[in-house]
Amino acid sequence: MSIGFGIIGCGMIANFHAKALADAPGVELVACCARDLEKAKAFGEPLGIACYGSVEEMLADPKVAAVSIATPSGAHMEPALLAAEAGKHVVVEKPLEVTLERCDKIIDACDKAGVKLGVTLQSRFHKSSQLIKGAVEGDRFGTVTMGDAYVKWFRTQEYYDSGAWRGTWELDGGGALMNQAIHTVDLLTWMMGPVTEVTACTGTLAHERIEVEDVAVATVRFESGALGVIEASTAAFPGSLKRIEISGTLGTAVLEEEDIKTWEFAEMTDEDRRVQEEMIGKNKTGGGAADPAAIGHHGHTAVFTDVARAIQSGETPLVDGREGRRSVEIILAIYKAAKTKQSVPLPLV
Secondary structure (H helix, E strand, O other): OOEEEEEEOOOHHHHHHHHHHHHOOOEEEEEEEOOOHHHHHHHHHHHOOEEEOOHHHHHOOOOOOEEEEOOOHHHOHHHHHHHHHOOOEEEEEOOOOOOHHHHHHHHHHHHHHOOOEEEEOHHHHOHHHHHHHHHHHOOOOOOEEEEEEEEEOEOOHHHHHOOOOOOOOOOOOOOHHHHHHHHHHHHHHHHHOOEEEEEEEEEOOOOOOOOOOOEEEEEEEEOOOOEEEEEEEOEOOOOOOOEEEEEEOOEEEEEEOOEEEEEEEOOOOHHHHHHHHHOOOOOOOOOOOOOOOOOOOHHHHHHHHHHHHHHHHOOOOOOOHHHHHHHHHHHHHHHHHHHHOOOEEOOOO
16 A cells, blocks of 8 residues: 655655656655645646545544655645645755754654654665765775865856745755755765864855855865865856765775766775676766756655655665764854864764
8 A cells, every 4th residue: 555645745856756756666656745835736636536635634634644745845834834734745846945943843752753764865866876885885986085065156147036935044054065055965974974173164156135154165084094175165156066086095985976987996896897887877967057947856756766665664874864864963063163163073962
């Protein structure tokens, strides 16, 4: 029996959630809601699903067993708490929330209600990401010395002007880091392990009428002792594919979007050569580098498939609330370091 999902919020990202739910086995999109009922109808009626003007009304629908939250980033907590209280499983679009306090309230509510919580940090599901993660865990890099992440994207002024919430601390939670680079920050810490210290500089150099950064550079120290750099921007025309570089005494791997661009180790195997042949050319979109809509929905499909597996098996989603919280904490530490002009240790207290 399919798990009935309702989407909360009917903006741009909801379209990707709807496409992903249509492709994911074991789930079915049955409802949507928005504060503006007409907006909900414009989104949901072509899909043949129930449309509601409030979260509470949708949660009362017995066909809705789980929700997908696609509201602005700083408005994830309230519907998540309502859903958990109603006994519905919860999937939250990244970031989980924009403060650790709000993240923790969602996690605690879902724990208390005994419902599953997943976060759409879908890059972890890509085969290329998993290959690099496996190589780190398999000590293929020898002593890992550096882990670097680069997200040099471009957003027009019109992008920020298109919604009153965009570029605000309250609802966007930050700029190039929290909104655009969070997937890559999540991948970096997933591959490299916990971050223990950051220093940073941020700036708003190319956009008007926004509160948040459009350029950020941070240095990070990992628990392993390795060092790294995180760079993020929405002011780098024409926009480049996101990139992660992992280096060590015995190897280097470079990931660009879903492509493994470099896969070199001191002792190469036949499997390594197969990776070199098969894992280049996987990227089929612009990765959102210049256009936020220029992404595929296959990653979201993997998230919903995994959450459905967790619901049916009683296991934990691959990217649960605690995993989703990690990248938020790193980004908040970077913001604190930039503001105080001091090194900031993690975990944050």
